[in-house]
Amino acid sequence: DIQMTQSPSSLSASVGDRVTITCQASQDISNYLNWYQQKPGKAPKLLIYDASNLETGVPSRFSGSGSGTDFTFTISSLQPEDIATYYCQQYDNLPPRYTFGQGTKLEIK
Amino acid sequence: QVQLQESGPGLVKPSETLSLTCAVSGYSISSGYYWGWIRQPPGKGLEWIGSIYHSGSTYYNPSLKSRVTISVDTSKNQFSLKLSSVTAADTAVYYCARHDSSSCLLKYWGQGTLVTVSS
Numbered sequence: 001d002i003q004m005t006q007s008p009s010s011l012s013a014s015v016g017d018r019v020t021i022t023c024q025a026s027q028d029i030s031n032y033l034n035w036y037q038q039k040p041g042k043a044p045k046l047l048i049y050d051a052s053n054l055e056t057g058v059p060s061r062f063s064g065s066g067s068g069t070d071f072t073f074t075i076s077s078l079q080p081e082d083i084a085t086y087y088c089q090q091y092d093n094l095p096p097r098y099t100f101g102q103g104t105k106l107e108i109k
Numbered sequence: 110q111v112q113l114q115e116s117g118p119g120l121v122k123p124s125e126t127l128s129l130t131c132a133v134s135g136y137s138i139s140s141g142y143y144w145g146w147i148r149q150p151p152g153k154g155l156e157w158i159g160s161i162y163h164s165g166s167t168y169y170n171p172s173l174k175s176r177v178t179i180s181v182d183t184s185k186n187q188f189s190l191k192l193s194s195v196t197a198a199d200t201a202v203y204y205c206a207r208h209d210s211s212s213c214l215l216k217y218w219g220q221g222t223l224v225t226v227s228s
């Protein structure tokens with residue numbers, strides 16, 4: 001099974017800061033990686049798909065990059081409404097199955 | 110607008126079977142897509158439980174496969190989860206969601222339902 005290592009587990013940053021979260025796969029997953037935002041008491045929301053594609057309606061300050069085993073999620077200028085936990089999701093599509101990273105809890109400093 | 114809504118008991122006794130249903134509105138399950146269950150223990154991360162295709166083909170997380178059954182009822186436009194022999198470790202918020210086949214994009218989610226395993 002493919003293991004995903006997401007870091008850091010928590011992060012404190014100031015409004016306007018650039019924030020970076022990483023996910024590392026235990027083996028090559030090409031670009032089969034998505035990113036989600038989860039606010040307390042809510043279901044996760046899709047932000048980035050296939051490593052670097054911005055979901056429709058998601059602000060452009062969110063971005064993703066990477067391929068193979070190393071992936072990065074970036075918020076270019078942190079806003080107060082970005083306080084949430086972020087998860088990466090690795091997937092296979094034949095057959096469909098997926099694994100989430102451990103999550104990164106983002107807080108305002 | 111696609112909407113999903115989980116329902117079922119909020120309290121299940123240890124060793125019994127957890128049963129949840131996800132009612133779908135705004136889209137016909139028989140038209141396509143995969144329909145999945147994901148859970149989240151309190152304060153912890155997300156775990157995929159399994160998915161079902163509209164045709165009835167099922168795919169399960171290997172770590173739960175021996176205890177999980179997912180089924181679909183296209184006449185009621187809903188799908189269901191059964192998890193047998195539950196323990197306290199199965200206490201979690203259970204979400205149902207729709208995903209596609211190519212990128213497993215989870216665009217539509219239910220609000221989640223907390224199931225507690227306790228005697």
